[in-house]
Amino acid sequence: MRELKKGSSIPGWLVIFAPVAIISLLMIFQGPPWVKKVSEKASRSEALNLIDLGKQLLKEGKNAEAFLQIDGALKMCPDFVEAHLSMGLLLNAISRKKEAIESFEKAVALDPKKKELLYNNIGLIYYDLGDYERAREMFYKSASRGLRPAKIWRNIGMVEEKLGNKEAVIMAYLQAIEHRPTLTNLYMDMLKESSDEDVYAWCVDTIKIQLEKGLSQVDLERYDSKTVDSYLSRNAGLSSDYLNLARAYESAQEYQDALYYFEIYLRRQPGDLSTRNRMGVTLARLGRFSEAERVFAQTLRQDPDNVGAKKALQMLRGSDASDEDLLR
Numbered sequence: 001m002r003e004l005k006k007g008s009s010i011p012g013w014l015v016i017f018a019p020v021a022i023i024s025l026l027m028i029f030q031g032p033p034w035v036k037k038v039s040e041k042a043s044r045s046e047a048l049n050l051i052d053l054g055k056q057l058l059k060e061g062k063n064a065e066a067f068l069q070i071d072g073a074l075k076m077c078p079d080f081v082e083a084h085l086s087m088g089l090l091l092n093a094i095s096r097k098k099e100a101i102e103s104f105e106k107a108v109a110l111d112p113k114k115k116e117l118l119y120n121n122i123g124l125i126y127y128d129l130g131d132y133e134r135a136r137e138m139f140y141k142s143a144s145r146g147l148r149p150a151k152i153w154r155n156i157g158m159v160e161e162k163l164g165n166k167e168a169v170i171m172a173y174l175q176a177i178e179h180r181p182t183l184t185n186l187y188m189d190m191l192k193e194s195s196d197e198d199v200y201a202w203c204v205d206t207i208k209i210q211l212e213k214g215l216s217q218v219d220l221e222r223y224d225s226k227t228v229d230s231y232l233s234r235n236a237g238l239s240s241d242y243l244n245l246a247r248a249y250e251s252a253q254e255y256q257d258a259l260y261y262f263e264i265y266l267r268r269q270p271g272d273l274s275t276r277n278r279m280g281v282t283l284a285r286l287g288r289f290s291e292a293e294r295v296f297a298q299t300l301r302q303d304p305d306n307v308g309a310k311k312a313l314q315m316l317r318g319s320d321a322s323d324e325d326l327l328r
Contacts (some may be wrong), residue, residue, distance in 0.1 A: 044080060047073035051086045063094050081112040088121060097125050116145035120152055123159070132162045143175075150179040150241070157244055166252045173245035180241065239268045243275060250278075255285050273299050277308045289316055 054069035070090055073083040088103035104122045108115055123138030139156045143149050157172035246261035262279040266272065280295035293316050299309035 043076050047077040047080055047083060050076070051082060054086060054090065058090055058093060063090070066090055079110060081107045081110050084110070085118065085121075088118075092121075092125055097129055101125055114145075116142040116149075116152065119145070120155065123155060127155070127159055127162075132159050135159045136163065150176045153179065154241060154244070157248065161248070161251075166248065169248040170245065170252065170254075173241055173248055176241040177245065239265055242268070243272075250282060255282050258282050259286065271302075273303055273306060274308070277306070277312065280309075280312060284312075284316070292316060 050069045050073040054066040054073070057063075057066035057069060067090060070083065070086050073080065074087060077083055084103050084107035088100045088107065091097070091100035091103055101122055104118050104125075108118050108122075112118070119138045119142035123135045123142065126132075126135035126138060136156070136159045139152055139159060143152045143156060153172050153176040157169050157176065160168040160172055242261045242265035246258045246265060249255070249258035249261065259279065259282045262275065262282060266276055266279065269275070276295060276299050280292045280299070283289075283292035283295060293313060296309040296312045296316070299306050300313070303309075
């Protein structure tokens with residue numbers, strides 16, 4: 001290999017044209033892989049900033065401005081699942097429901113890891129549109145994915161009720177309760193969500209070992225019975241699964257089972273006097289009139305002006321009272 005002689009210099013044309021040639025080659029071949037990766041990463045980061053801004057504008061009721069931001073993110077990164085999801089949520093919020101479905105379907109087509117969220121969102125829109133069969137299909141697809149299924153089974157119960165499938169309604173709400181947020185379910189959800197992520201490998205292995213060897217279902221139940229009851233007492237929305245199931249059994253004329261779940265619900269939400277009165281009606285239907293009377297009397301102790309409880313007590317204490325009278 002020849003060396004430059006001492007005192008010699010690099011030709012001027014080489015200094016000028018070498019960088020230009022390199023840039024030209026990069027433009028022709030779209031740059032080396034690392035340049036493309038950095039560019040894609042920067043674009044996605046910028047798109048995410050636009051999405052966050054769009055979500056904030058949507059909360060503030062600035063729908064047109066929110067649309068511009070999220071649409072900008074889509075133009076920047078057309079294969080970004082989060083952008084299609086955000087556009088779907090925006091379109092649904094401004095009642096452009098069919099277009100919202102299209103946005104969610106585009107997100108599904110990109111094969112994201114958490115498809116259950118998208119199927120659930122599509123199902124909710126079909127439900128709002130009155131297309132209960134397609135809503136049902138989407139909810140069951142979502143449930144089959146297995147992640148955080150309690151709220152999805154709740155939606156299945158809701159749509160099965162619209163379709164008049166009484167047994168399916170009961171099954172759905174039983175599933176919602178079975179998948180309530182217990183410590184065990186939270187551990188399993190954590191495992192499922194992180195099992196595909198290499199970065200969480202150490203965490204998954206640790207939890208698996210703990211679950212398989214050091215932490216049994218029996219161990220967790222001691223904590224579940226207290227933590228879950230406390231959690232459900234503070235979250236009426238989650239307690240409502242028991243109420244929904246009680247009503248489903250009531251609709252199917254399975255009053256003993258209805259009573260059981262009314263009691264569970266009221267232990268967690270004792271201030272729901274309307275449901276307490278409903279439990280009194282259920283007791284009357286079972287012919288347990290003295291117990292029903294005590295329930296209505298308890299309602300009146302909490303609310304002396306409760307019209308439903310007053311009327312029910314008058315009927316129960318009448319000579320020809322029946323449980324059907326209580327429903328009028």
